[in-house]
Amino acid sequence: MQMSDNWNFYALLVDDEPASIFVDLGVTKETHIADFPIMAYSRVRMNNPRPDGLSSQDEYDSLISLEKDVAEAAERAGKHLYVGRNTSSGNRDFYFYTQNHSIEDFLTKAMKKWPLYEYQTGHRPDEQWSTYWRFLYPSPEDFQRIGNRDVVDRLLEQGDRIEEPRTIDHFAVFGSQEDRNIFAEHLVAKGYAIVRKTDAASGEFQITFDMTDRPDQIDEVTIDLFRAARDIGGEYDGWGCTIVN
Structure with missing residues (x-):
């Protein structure tokens, strides 16, 4: 399964801590969600987070490469969807929807390339995609902030x-x-x-x-x-x- 081209990010608070969510906004338009009734995650402990718990510039390249590896691992399996990530409290959490919990095997294999990172995986039934809709997906106010940022970015470009x-x-x-x-x-x-x-x-x-x-x-x-x-x-x-x- 391919991810959509409609990804975006926004800032918020998670458990009263600064957080940043990057989410596939188009996945539900291209996917029959009933075919992926299990939510799985991989939590990676960052090695060099900022004091506020967000990712640092020093670790940016490593985290992007790690994310690419875990997303490609899910895509190659063909029965799993990577839908978003949350960064907060010194952790980067990757979220997936899947047909079965075998995704944890693929994630574990992908993380073998990153022995310096501590991680854990897990899964639970989520037929209604509640984690996606209630946690990852932006609220109407978050969408307003996303739109504001897009306008400001266009101004800066000029x-x-x-x-x-x-x-x-x-x-x-x-x-x-x-x-x-x-x-x-x-x-x-x-x-x-x-x-x-x-x-x-x-x-x-x-x-x-x-x-x-x-x-x-x-x-x-x-x-x-x-x-x-x-x-x-x-x-x-x-x-x-x-x-x-």
């Missing part, structure tokens, strides 16, 4: 000075004029300027608004807007700005 304040445009959409008006009142109280309101033929009631902010501090701004729009029954729909070189 030489933007993301620490420089500038007008940032925001967008949201609601199912009724009443909800949109309630949100507009929230925006004005927060100091935003309402740019325009648009009524779509599809029944969507859109609002565009702006404020001066810094792209390198956009997460806090957009998460507040995301939650406010959600609580009123709408959806925050992203942001954009001009480039400052």
Whole structure:
């Protein structure tokens, strides 16, 4: 089985510790999950983690090569799917879904190439892919942060000075004029300027608004807007700005 091309990563807290998850977002669109009812994992203890428990630059190349070996071991077996990893508390945990627990034999064989690393493997039934959906898969707020990072990366690629304040445009959409008006009142109280309101033929009631902010501090701004729009029954729909070189 092949992994999808839709992988992404995001930061979060796991057991109140900094963590980073790298996950295959497209695997369930290309796979009949009922065919892989067992979740298996391989936990590798990092040799040189950062003080906060995340991976260090010094160990980056080794960990990437190790990950490639365990993922290829699962792929060669043909009955196992590598779906993601979590890095936290000095460990890197690799997660798989499989048809049978023989995957542990393949993982053990792959780890023989890495004798300096301590590791353990395990498995359990997980027909609903709860580990994938409840742990690895991003929450809606995590998706917002992922989207923010993508926009900031595009700005950086064009030489933007993301620490420089500038007008940032925001967008949201609601199912009724009443909800949109309630949100507009929230925006004005927060100091935003309402740019325009648009009524779509599809029944969507859109609002565009702006404020001066810094792209390198956009997460806090957009998460507040995301939650406010959600609580009123709408959806925050992203942001954009001009480039400052």
